């Protein structure tokens with residue numbers, strides 16, 4: 386689903402996930418741009434741009450076309466932001482963060498912890514028993530560790546990320562609705578156009594088309610049959 390990079394929600398989320406410079410590059414590539422054009426717009430150095438373009442390409446956020454420059458015998462790359470991938474990338478990153486936080490929370494709530502007063506280690510009770518309640522680093526006495534503050538912090542972060550995910554999902558649904566409405570509109574216009582042009586077509590032409598269509602249908606049926614018989618084997 387394509388989104389606008391000028392949308393403030395999308396902008397703040399993307400900056401957080403891919404970084405400000407990568408965002409600037411992506412925004413510059415809303416229309417196709419070469420490395421040099423990106424440099425002019427973003428004021429970033431070419432090596433920085435190339436490395437960030439690689440990062441964006443790996444993340445699936447950018448695509449390119451290349452053209453051979455016959456005069457210099459090199460390839461000219463033109464980069465395009467993949468606006469249809471942005472929501473997926475944002476969602477995926479938040480979902481991963483939520484999973485990590487859930488694991489952390491599970492760990493913190495499932496065990497009783499002991500820690501060294503000199504902050505060398507923090508271990509579950511079972512491990513503290515193995516150490517005979519002595520810190521293996523400094524020999525200090527391991528003390529019961531109150532992790533309620535940590536748990537509160539994880540829960541807080543978890544809530545914030547879940548809210549963010551809901552926001553993105555809501556945003557996604559809204560844009561999907563808009564896109565569907567747009568598609569319906571274009572389809573309608575196309576149909577109207579086709580019905581006008583088909584009226585103009587002669588009967589003979591339409592006959593030829595129907596016969597070629599039925600041929601196609603027959604051949605596709607044969608294909609399905611062969612596939613099925615292969616599966617049986």
Ligand SMILES: [Zn+2]
Pocket residue numbers: 501502503504505506520521522523524525
């Ligand atoms: Zn210690």
